[in-house]
Amino acid sequence: MVLNGNVIFDIISIMKFSRRNVLKITGFGLMGLFVLPRMAFAARNTLRSMRTGVQPGDKTRLVIETANRPSYSLSYPTGQLVVNLSNTSANTGVTASLASGGLVKSVTQVQNGDALQIIATLKKPISQIPKSGIMVLSPNGDNDYRLVLDFKAGAPAAANESYTTSSATATTAITASRKYIIVIDAGHGGKDPGCIGKGGTREKDIVLSVAKKLKNKLDSNGFKTYLTRSDDRYLKLGQRAEIAESRHADLFISLHANANPSRKMKGFSIYTLSEKASDEEAKKLAEAENAADKIGVEGFTEFEENIRIALSSLQQHAVAEMSEEYANGCAKSFKRASIEQQPGPDVRHAPFAVLRSTVPGALLELGHLSNPGEEKLLKSGAHQDKLVNAIVKSIKNYNFEV
Numbered sequence: 001m002v003l004n005g006n007v008i009f010d011i012i013s014i015m016k017f018s019r020r021n022v023l024k025i026t027g028f029g030l031m032g033l034f035v036l037p038r039m040a041f042a043a044r045n046t047l048r049s050m051r052t053g054v055q056p057g058d059k060t061r062l063v064i065e066t067a068n069r070p071s072y073s074l075s076y077p078t079g080q081l082v083v084n085l086s087n088t089s090a091n092t093g094v095t096a097s098l099a100s101g102g103l104v105k106s107v108t109q110v111q112n113g114d115a116l117q118i119i120a121t122l123k124k125p126i127s128q129i130p131k132s133g134i135m136v137l138s139p140n141g142d143n144d145y146r147l148v149l150d151f152k153a154g155a156p157a158a159a160n161e162s163y164t165t166s167s168a169t170a171t172t173a174i175t176a177s178r179k180y181i182i183v184i185d186a187g188h189g190g191k192d193p194g195c196i197g198k199g200g201t202r203e204k205d206i207v208l209s210v211a212k213k214l215k216n217k218l219d220s221n222g223f224k225t226y227l228t229r230s231d232d233r234y235l236k237l238g239q240r241a242e243i244a245e246s247r248h249a250d251l252f253i254s255l256h257a258n259a260n261p262s263r264k265m266k267g268f269s270i271y272t273l274s275e276k277a278s279d280e281e282a283k284k285l286a287e288a289e290n291a292a293d294k295i296g297v298e299g300f301t302e303f304e305e306n307i308r309i310a311l312s313s314l315q316q317h318a319v320a321e322m323s324e325e326y327a328n329g330c331a332k333s334f335k336r337a338s339i340e341q342q343p344g345p346d347v348r349h350a351p352f353a354v355l356r357s358t359v360p361g362a363l364l365e366l367g368h369l370s371n372p373g374e375e376k377l378l379k380s381g382a383h384q385d386k387l388v389n390a391i392v393k394s395i396k397n398y399n400f401e402v
């Protein structure tokens, strides 16, 4: 049986995000783990429900619920928003429930070969929906997978007029329509050196050098990049997160190097934000990295509260999912480049202050300065290039359109 990319993705997302299904799968033992999802998810996707709602800020929300994780593309023919769901069957039993006051006049289903098109006829034109207005949510007990689209009335972008309802064309058009924005954060700086190797190498210098190289390489690969700092200066963690917010970044990468009481410990590790640390080591690391702010003055708590209010729990969930997806891809990219990995899981979680924002992102510990061999490596231009190439690949492979 051919195991295609979508199916692999489904297995990973089920294992990660749906405890209900994980329990079901593990009940079948190891064979079940490999056989059951293939059988279940090679099947066509099914439409479960459709509804619209009105959100604060004059936004209309369209929710499309499906049995499996939807694979979709969007197009914007005049007066319509078309959601193309690949490998999905129409469900005549489903009628959209429409909230009054929204921008959607009616919603219809049209089977187009293998794909199901959900056509929303609009009362007013809309602009292309930004990534921040698109979420794919995993099952939560009451609901199956949901594709959530938030949009406002606006002038249709010129590029949209050429969109067709063919998914390939639409995807290309979306990709070509703008540069993705990456904010690169070189950890520490100024009065905060970060960790220091036995040979005197300072974390703040290594990560700044890697950050600059990464910026150049990403710029030449068609991304729009910003550095949180481009010289040896101290920035509070909240300020770094705020730069990601104000630049409307699609992805935030915070670069660090590690230290361990054991000089033998080496390898990279990758972290995403969570309120609870995944393990004791991750907890200690977050405490160490967060401690940087104690050098400075207050201000972060206030910022954190603003962000917390701005973020709905739905968005928090979506940001966490996207961060997790990026971090997993990044770990793969590092391993493919034969960069030594610290023993442990590919992605760990901890409450890193610098990652607390509405921008998906990860904190990369590039290696251990406390290990003499790795200290030498981290200082070398060739190894820094290797790290940069692996990060660039992980960003190019990341699915920015959710």
Ligand SMILES: [Zn+2]
Residues within 6 Å of the ligand: 187, 188, 194, 195, 203, 255, 256, 257, 289
């Ligand atoms: Zn650090």
